[in-house]
Amino acid sequence: MREETMRKLEVLADSAKYDVSCASSGVERHGTGRIGSASLGGICHAWSSDGRCISLLKVLHTNRCIFDCAYCVNRRSNDIPRASFTSEELAELTVEFYRRNYIEGLFLSSAVENDPQETMEKIVRTLCLLRKTYGFAGYIHAKLIPGADPILVRQAGLLADRVSINIELPSQAGLAALAPQKKPALLLAPMRQVHREISGYLEDKSHFRHAPAFAPGGQSTQMIVGAMADTDYQLLQASAKLYRAFGMRRVYYSAYIPINQDSRLPALNVPPPKQREHRLYQADWLMRFYEFEADEILDRSQPFFDLEFDPKIDWAFRHIELFPLEVNRASLHELLRVPGIGPTSAKRIVRQRRLAPVSYEGLSRMGVVMKRARYFLTCGGRFCGDVSMYPENIKNKLRRQDQRGQYQQLSLF
Amino acid sequence: MFYLYDGTFDGFLCCVYAHYYQERADGIRIKGGEQMQLFYEKVISTDYTISHRVFDGLKGRLGQEICEKIFRAFLSDLPGKEMMTLNYIILCLKGGRGMDVYRTHPDILAVQKASECVAREAHRFLGWLRFSDIQGVLYAAYEPEADLTGLIMPHFADRLRHERFILHDRRRKKAGVYAKGYWEERPFDRDLRMYRSAGEIMTEEAWQAYFDHIAIPERENRKLQQHFMPFKIRKNLTEKITCP
Numbered sequence: 001m002r003e004e005t006m007r008k009l010e011v012l013a014d015s016a017k018y019d020v021s022c023a024s025s026g027v028e029r030h031g032t033g034r035i036g037s038a039s040l041g042g043i044c045h046a047w048s049s050d051g052r053c054i055s056l057l058k059v060l061h062t063n064r065c066i067f068d069c070a071y072c073v074n075r076r077s078n079d080i081p082r083a084s085f086t087s088e089e090l091a092e093l094t095v096e097f098y099r100r101n102y103i104e105g106l107f108l109s110s111a112v113e114n115d116p117q118e119t120m121e122k123i124v125r126t127l128c129l130l131r132k133t134y135g136f137a138g139y140i141h142a143k144l145i146p147g148a149d150p151i152l153v154r155q156a157g158l159l160a161d162r163v164s165i166n167i168e169l170p171s172q173a174g175l176a177a178l179a180p181q182k183k184p185a186l187l188l189a190p191m192r193q194v195h196r197e198i199s200g201y202l203e204d205k206s207h208f209r210h211a212p213a214f215a216p217g218g219q220s221t222q223m224i225v226g227a228m229a230d231t232d233y234q235l236l237q238a239s240a241k242l243y244r245a246f247g248m249r250r251v252y253y254s255a256y257i258p259i260n261q262d263s264r265l266p267a268l269n270v271p272p273p274k275q276r277e278h279r280l281y282q283a284d285w286l287m288r289f290y291e292f293e294a295d296e297i298l299d300r301s302q303p304f305f306d307l308e309f310d311p312k313i314d315w316a317f318r319h320i321e322l323f324p325l326e327v328n329r330a331s332l333h334e335l336l337r338v339p340g341i342g343p344t345s346a347k348r349i350v351r352q353r354r355l356a357p358v359s360y361e362g363l364s365r366m367g368v369v370m371k372r373a374r375y376f377l378t379c380g381g382r383f384c385g386d387v388s389m390y391p392e393n394i395k396n397k398l399r400r401q402d403q404r405g406q407y408q409q410l411s412l413f
Numbered sequence: 414m415f416y417l418y419d420g421t422f423d424g425f426l427c428c429v430y431a432h433y434y435q436e437r438a439d440g441i442r443i444k445g446g447e448q449m450q451l452f453y454e455k456v457i458s459t460d461y462t463i464s465h466r467v468f469d470g471l472k473g474r475l476g477q478e479i480c481e482k483i484f485r486a487f488l489s490d491l492p493g494k495e496m497m498t499l500n501y502i503i504l505c506l507k508g509g510r511g512m513d514v515y516r517t518h519p520d521i522l523a524v525q526k527a528s529e530c531v532a533r534e535a536h537r538f539l540g541w542l543r544f545s546d547i548q549g550v551l552y553a554a555y556e557p558e559a560d561l562t563g564l565i566m567p568h569f570a571d572r573l574r575h576e577r578f579i580l581h582d583r584r585r586k587k588a589g590v591y592a593k594g595y596w597e598e599r600p601f602d603r604d605l606r607m608y609r610s611a612g613e614i615m616t617e618e619a620w621q622a623y624f625d626h627i628a629i630p631e632r633e634n635r636k637l638q639q640h641f642m643p644f645k646i647r648k649n650l651t652e653k654i655t656c657p
């Protein structure tokens with residue numbers, strides 16, 4: 001390790017840190033290559049002082065950028081230290097950190113140094129070095145550079161476990177205002193290509209066991225929350241569309257941190273809207289694991305999240321006439337709608353009640369959070385909410401619980 | 414009858430055998446060095462042919478998943494884990510594989526919880542372990558609550574297949590040692606970290622620098638960090654967490 005590499009690492013980590021994704025999940029791989037494996041659930045190695053998990057070595061290849069996106073630290077007009085890794089340097093650094101179990105792999109992103117093509121070539125070259133020369137079989141997440149040749153996009157997908165391109169803003173107008181050099185078409189084309197290639201790979205895999213894997217960890221993207229006046233409803237709709245149209249594995253949300261003085265953006269002293277970000281993740285979760293549709297969570301008449309109560313319990317308040325549900329009769333889909341019941345406990349309930357009716361006491365042993373669920377269910381006809389079924393009454397009860405400090409929520413990110 | 418055994422999983426399986434083929438077990442304990450043996454106590458010596466037979470039998474009747482639960486629950490640090498695990502085995506053998514879904518039964522719940530707890534700790538250590546390169550051998554020390562070495566070694570044996578490495582459990586004074594495709598556990602009680610070279614320390618500093626720079630200062634959240642990296646594991650980490 002040379003002093004020079006160390007200095008670059010500091011600069012290029014600083015420049016990469018605002019990208020929220022760090023997941024190493026979605027791929028299971030053993031016994032290939034010379035070093036490394038991947039584990040389906042992903043593994044977190046450390047947590048930085050902001051409480052975020054560090055799973056991958058998240059760096060930029062370079063932070064020298066010809067573009068000038070308003071929200072970005074690395075934009076051309078900012079006066080910050082600049083650096084670029086060579087492919088050799090970066091591949092060696094990754095393997096040395098990996099051997100020591102500091103990381104699960106590499107998350108390689110980049111600013112656009114001279115032109116998109118050249119930058120993408122450099123990324124692909126580094127991935128090649130890692131996979132082919134080092135025989136590295138750990139996790140790799142690679143950023144695609146808008147405007148790069150489809151052939152390079154394909155190569156990146158064949159080498160990486162996950163590829164991504166950040167949409168950052170949910171609307172064309174937003175993009176035009178804040179990132180005028182990024183044409184929406186240039187962002188969407190690689191997403192579409194990746195979606196097509198992944199479907200092709202999945203199709204081939206069902207016929208030939210050795211079909212070359214294309215981004216087996218899927219593709220992801222990120223949106224900034226609170227840089228423009230977008231409503232939560234718009235963000236959630238955009239996100240639902242991204243899941244549907246491009247088969248996204250994950251959409252990440254990032255509360256905008258004012259780092260640049262810019263009249264188009266919130267002032268420097270505006271705190272990042274962390275609570276909105278948190279609600280978006282919860283809503284996203286509801287869409288992916290709880291069979292909720294975006295329209296059910298928010299609509300035009302209610303375009304923002306309730307900041308006091310989470311979207312699931314908020315939905316229950318708005319549909320209070322459906323509750324209380326009888327746990328011994330409700331379908332899996334209905335159980336998933338009960339606040340305090342998650343996918344695991346819902347499945348446990350369905351499995352257990354085939355053998356014997358579920359008792360009230362049994363519920364918490366199955367992982368149901370009774371503090372919240374009790375207001376929304378009956379068990380063998382028994383209701384233990386100890387309050388009449390009006391949202392305001394239940395809210396007051398929950399507020400009192402919170403005050404006693406019983407209900408403390410850890411943010412996911 | 415109170416059975417005394419050597420503390421290993423194989424030894425425990427021999428007690429299970431004794432429970433079924435000799436006399437009902439009222440208690441199972443690790444045998445202490447000097448302790449006098451009382452008339453209602455009996456030392457069970459570990460016999461691998463028996464333990465393997467018991468394990469194969471359990472696997473055949475209860476399936477892989479339940480056997481893994483039994484193994485993990487046994488590795489936990491809980492006092493009385495032997496009887497807890499035995500009671501679970503008895504219930505499952507009586508009721509068949511389906512017994513396991515009765516999470517509402519206290520004996521089943523106890524083993525499931527213990528097993529989940531051990532699995533969780535093992536998973537977390539897959540991330541928390543830090544190796545140092547000591548003259549080409551990777552060395553990591555840790556102090557887990559449960560006896561995790563045997564659970565964790567396969568993961569690293571696969572991942573670091575062309576390396577040689579030592580996974581040192583400081584609490585139990587033993588290590589998993591891997592080289593050339595094979596690993597074994599053996600007694601071990603030396604701290605190899607003091608032999609780190611200057612180059613190794615430089616790599617550690619690079620990681621430390623990365624660790625400090627990747628955090629977003631505007632979003633500082635020490636409580637969350639502490640939740641995921643509790644104080645008790647920090648002394649074996651490479652990254653030094655500076656508190657403001």
Ligand code: SF4
Pocket residue numbers: 065066067068069072073074075076110111112
């Ligand atoms: S192209 Fe990327 S790195 Fe360059 S300014 Fe825009 S967002 Fe930042």
